[in-house]
Amino acid sequence: MPEEQVAPLDLGRLMKKFDISHFGLNAILRGMQLTLVGAHRALQNPDLFTSVHYKQAALAVIIGIIIRLLIALPSLCIKFILYLLSFVLPLHLTTWDDTVLNTLAFIENHVLQLPLFLLSLMRYAAPSALDDLFMMSLRWVDHTYAVKHQHQDHSDPSFRPAYYPSLSQYSKGSAEKRSPQTTRQKIESAVAFFSRFAKKGSISLAVYAASFIPKIGRFVLPAASFWTFKSAVGLGPASLIFGIGVFLPQRFLVVFLQSYFASRGLVRELLEPYFSRIPFTKEEKKKWFRSREGLLFGFGIGFYLLLRLPLLGVLVYGIAEASTAYLITKVSDPPPPPSEYKKFAETQTEWRNKQKFLNLSLSNLDSLHDKPPPYSEVDPYPTASAQ
Numbered sequence: 001m002p003e004e005q006v007a008p009l010d011l012g013r014l015m016k017k018f019d020i021s022h023f024g025l026n027a028i029l030r031g032m033q034l035t036l037v038g039a040h041r042a043l044q045n046p047d048l049f050t051s052v053h054y055k056q057a058a059l060a061v062i063i064g065i066i067i068r069l070l071i072a073l074p075s076l077c078i079k080f081i082l083y084l085l086s087f088v089l090p091l092h093l094t095t096w097d098d099t100v101l102n103t104l105a106f107i108e109n110h111v112l113q114l115p116l117f118l119l120s121l122m123r124y125a126a127p128s129a130l131d132d133l134f135m136m137s138l139r140w141v142d143h144t145y146a147v148k149h150q151h152q153d154h155s156d157p158s159f160r161p162a163y164y165p166s167l168s169q170y171s172k173g174s175a176e177k178r179s180p181q182t183t184r185q186k187i188e189s190a191v192a193f194f195s196r197f198a199k200k201g202s203i204s205l206a207v208y209a210a211s212f213i214p215k216i217g218r219f220v221l222p223a224a225s226f227w228t229f230k231s232a233v234g235l236g237p238a239s240l241i242f243g244i245g246v247f248l249p250q251r252f253l254v255v256f257l258q259s260y261f262a263s264r265g266l267v268r269e270l271l272e273p274y275f276s277r278i279p280f281t282k283e284e285k286k287k288w289f290r291s292r293e294g295l296l297f298g299f300g301i302g303f304y305l306l307l308r309l310p311l312l313g314v315l316v317y318g319i320a321e322a323s324t325a326y327l328i329t330k331v332s333d334p335p336p337p338p339s340e341y342k343k344f345a346e347t348q349t350e351w352r353n354k355q356k357f358l359n360l361s362l363s364n365l366d367s368l369h370d371k372p373p374p375y376s377e378v379d380p381y382p383t384a385s386a387q
Contacts, residue, residue: 024294027354030358031296032298034295034330035303037326038323038326039322042322045140068310070118075108079101111205116265116266116304117197119313122314123272138325139168145162145366166337167278219246221253221254222241222246222253225245225257226241226242226245263297264297267299267324270300274328278344284345291350291351292354295331295358303317
């Protein structure tokens with residue numbers, strides 16, 4: 001019998017699975033810095049403080065109060081029931097009632113992420129307002145860049161063209177059918193949003209409940225984190241998280257995992273005005289996010305933490321949308337006119353000037369930018385090197 005041949009170990013493929021270059025600490029920190037720089041740049045925009053936006057800000061505060069009441073409603077109902085029970089039961093001698101309330105609050109705020117869910121509903125309640133905010137902020141970012149570099153030769157390769165003029169020519173929804181969304185399409189989008197939340201919420205509750213199973217419960221959350229992180233950030237970080245997660249307190253691991261996925265979802269929502277215009281395929285969009293994973297996580301987690309501020313979360317959400325306009329100018333090229341958009345998405349799947357941008361000082365973030373390559377059908381893949 002001939003001996004069976006064993007396939008040689010592909011070290012290159014194995015090392016690729018453990019590659020964390022797209023999720024490095026430097027990229028995460030730079031993303032958190034962009035949270036602050038982007039917010040500061042957005043708040044300098046005088047158009048943000050018009051009477052219209054003042055009205056929207058006042059409405060946002062009212063919505064914030066309503067959201068907090070909605071989140072607190074289950075706890076308030078249980079407190080009222082416990083208050084009634086206190087007339088017939090000696091609840092002052094027990095602690096289980098406090099445990100129930102604390103567990104319910106933890107599930108609402110961390111397992112189900114209800115605050116972020118309710119904030120995200122604004123995109124469906126007032127989609128044009130957030131889209132207009134993004135585009136208005138993008139125009140302001142172009143203006144401040146031009147003013148800051150007014151003495152620089154515009155033919156210099158390091159001087160970037162404006163983003164707003166080209167992107168404004170793409171109609172919202174052009175990435176799908178290049179026509180405005182109908183009422184039916186908006187309803188279908190909202191239903192899909194609720195379905196995604198229901199699915200994620202059900203899985204989160206199931207995993208959280210399984211973590212209380214005797215003996216094997218302590219491995220449920222680390223195993224779930226390994227499975228989800230494996231496809232998101234790679235085998236290396238997922239293995240590390242599993243190893244550490246076995247020894248971490250259960251609640252800490254839940255907060256960590258849910259914060260990661262909540263910030264990831266937040267960034268995708270904030271980038272909707274960009275991706276609703278530029279036609280990326282599903283695979284191209286996946287590559288786009290993966291090559292910028294660390295920076296986007298840092299940007300998202302920064303705003304996610306700010307969104308948890310009581311009552312001010314809705315205002316922070318608006319600032320986050322405005323700041324995303326600044327973010328997009330750091331991680332992508334200015335889009336070409338709609339008539340020349342072919343092949344543009346393919347050129348954006350890899351972040352070409354990543355290392356140079358991450359090595360810039362915080363005060364010099366605007367000093368580096370590649371001029372976008374030509375996107376004509378004659379030469380869709382130029383060989384111009386990144387500056």
